[in-house]
Amino acid sequence: MSRDTQRQKVYDWENSQSWMIKKSYLTQGECHAVIKRLNKIYRKKVKLRFKNGHGSCWAFNQNDILIRNDWGRSYGVLLHEFAHCLSNDSHNGTFVSNYCLLLHYLHPEQPSIKDLVKSLNNANVDFIDFEKTLSRKILSKRLKPFTQVCTEPLPVPVKNVKTRVSAKQRVQKILDSWLHTNQPMTANYYDVAVYEYSGSKFVNVNGMEHSDVLDSWLEVEVCLLEAIEQRLHEHEDYK
């Protein structure tokens, strides 16, 4: 493998082009469809994986592509990584020319060969004769480019942090809100208590046992809520 001497030049060049958007506007499913189609066209078996975080996107061993969910799910990035699977010269000439042909034939914007060559020369990026690439043999105007889609970045799913609250904690919360109220009348009225005896649990309302033996905190919770609701109805009658 040759030294990766013009990597930064390639990044700078592609970042200045309208067809390159380093934001995730494709779904994972759409990305899989892109790679599946490219595999079919090139008779390859490139695998696609996703990773969270802001790090790099990668192509390994011309066979594996890793795309960052945070910014890499775009046609430009997918074609860049797939071009690595068609060459093993890092970001050098063979890679650049295969990449350009992928862009020309398959990117929805279909940049012209003339514009690509011009922008490469302006950015001082080396490339090999397009005629000598694998892509020149395989790609043609008969292939339709990928579908134009909205390039607004897709919302990043918010991590669902579940704070697990146990039934016991919920019971305690109910007791707190009904017992430690600063309204003495209400506090008296809703004198609810839970106690455990010999491994079983009981709910007690206003000094009276409200339930039979309860086996779990979930049962206590249900019973407690029932008792409070009943009391609320009774309370309404006094209004």
Ligand SMILES: [Zn+2]
């Ligand atoms: Zn690259």
